[in-house]
Amino acid sequence: TNTNYIKDGYLHIVAKWVNYTNNFPFAVDGCTSRKVNPSRVNDCGPQNPPKYKLPPVHSAKLHTFGKFKFKYGRVEIRARMPIGDWLYPYLILQPIKYRSEENFVNQLRIAYTRSNALLQNRNSIPISRDRLFGSAVLWKSGKFSEYVHFKKYQTPNELSHDFHNYTLNWHKDRITYKVDNITYGTITNATVLNAFNSECYIVLGLSAAGNVNFPDYTVMSNHKRFLNNDPMGPHKFESFNTTKETWTQPNLLIDYVYVYKTHGTEE
Numbered sequence: 001t002n003t004n005y006i007k008d009g010y011l012h013i014v015a016k017w018v019n020y021t022n023n024f025p026f027a028v029d030g031c032t033s034r035k036v037n038p039s040r041v042n043d044c045g046p047q048n049p050p051k052y053k054l055p056p057v058h059s060a061k062l063h064t065f066g067k068f069k070f071k072y073g074r075v076e077i078r079a080r081m082p083i084g085d086w087l088y089p090y091l092i093l094q095p096i097k098y099r100s101e102e103n104f105v106n107q108l109r110i111a112y113t114r115s116n117a118l119l120q121n122r123n124s125i126p127i128s129r130d131r132l133f134g135s136a137v138l139w140k141s142g143k144f145s146e147y148v149h150f151k152k153y154q155t156p157n158e159l160s161h162d163f164h165n166y167t168l169n170w171h172k173d174r175i176t177y178k179v180d181n182i183t184y185g186t187i188t189n190a191t192v193l194n195a196f197n198s199e200c201y202i203v204l205g206l207s208a209a210g211n212v213n214f215p216d217y218t219v220m221s222n223h224k225r226f227l228n229n230d231p232m233g234p235h236k237f238e239s240f241n242t243t244k245e246t247w248t249q250p251n252l253l254i255d256y257v258y259v260y261k262t263h264g265t266e267e
Contacts, residue, residue, distance in 0.1 A: 004060035011254040013206045015059040015087060017244060056238045061090065061205035063100040069199040074262045075110060075168045078255040081129065081159040082206060084247035086237070087115035088213040090205035091166060095198050104139040106195050107203075108175065111166035113159055114213070117246065120220045127219075130156040134168065134177030134185055136192045137212060144212055147192055149177050149185020163255055170196070171264060183267065202259075206252045209237060 004013045077091050093108040094100065112133050119128040135148040153159060167178035175187040175196070187193075207213065211228045226236035237243065 003058055004062060009255070011062075011204070012251050013060050013062070013089075013204065013254070014251040015057050015082070015084070015206050015208055015247070016250070017056055017238075018058050019056070054234060056234055057208040059206045059208065061100060061203060061207075063094075063203045064201045065094075065096070065100050067201075068259075069096050069201045070259055071197075071199045072170050072172060072262070074260040074266070075170070075202070076256075076258045076260070077110060077166045078163050079111075079166060080161075080163045080253040081113045082115050082252050083129070083157065083160045083249035085116045085243045086209045086214065087247070087250060088112060088207045088210060089115075089252045090203055090207065092203040092205075093168070093170070093196075093200040094203055095196065095200050097198070100203055104142060104144075106139060107137045108168060108170065108196060108200065109133070109135045109137060110168040111177070111179065112213075115160070116223075117156060119223050121218045122220055124220070128156065129160060130154075130158070132159060132166075132179055132184070134166075136175065136187055136196070138192065138195050146212075147187050147189060149187075151179060151182075151184040160249060163253070169262065169266060170200075171262070171266075172197070173264075176267065202257060204252075204254060204257070206250075 003016055004011065006012070075093065079089070079091065081089055089112050091110040091112065093110065094105055098105040112135075113129045113131065114127055115129045117128060119126065121127050130153045131150050132153065133148055133150045135146050137144055137146050165178075165180050167181070169176040169178070173188065173193065175192065176183055177185040209226075209228070214224060214228070216224070216227050216229075226233045230236065
């Protein structure tokens with residue numbers, strides 16, 4: 001609960017560094033999965049002492065599963081993006097056939113930035129926080145495909161110093177991404193549209209690193225000195241980068257989330 005709160009009318013979702021000194025087995029305090037289903041102990045913490053260091057970051061993920069769902073329409077989120085290496089905001093729609101804690105989940109990513117000041121992919125193309133992305137993520141047999149659009153900004157902190165309106169128009173025949181009422185991408189791929197032809201719910205959150213968010217095979221290796229599946233990855237994530245020093249604004253601020261019914265011709 002200390003990683004999300006309301007202050008000055010804004011929802012704050014915060015990533016915090018933690019040190020695990022608990023005896024095993026243990027569950028993270030306030031774990032909501034156990035409240036929903038007491039048998040899901042593995043969602044709430046390790047049951048046996050790990051061989052290597054546990055992931056060093058706590059954050060929150062909020063969702064409307066079981067409370068609010070819809071099919072097609074316009075979603076608008078007014079938010080301010082975080083600052084800090086490897087931080088990744090979640091402004092997402094997920095089909096109701098997936099629970100929020102499941103892995104390998106199809107997602108419509110309304111908007112995101114990779115909050116590093118300097119980050120490039122293997123083709124030397126910048127993917128740092130001066131670029132806004134919107135995408136659809138599809139999973140099949142444990143592997144994912146991402147259909148991506150992006151918009152470049154002139155200054156690296158423009159998305160994290162001010163609030164912006166992030167919009168997704170979800171129609172039967174297209175998915176359109178906007179920022180501040182400017183369209184920067186549209187998906188008409190039939191595979192994507194067929195994957196999102198049922199009701200979805202809203203997910204809001206903030207994560208650090210991650211297999212889908214920062215894939216080992218796409219991020220330039222001299223920018224990313226830890227591997228996602230390395231047992232020592234959490235230690236390297238904390239020790240081999242100046243990660244903590246860059247977290248000058250490790251919070252996602254959300255002013256509002258609106259959902260509207262739309263006409264099929266609306267752009």
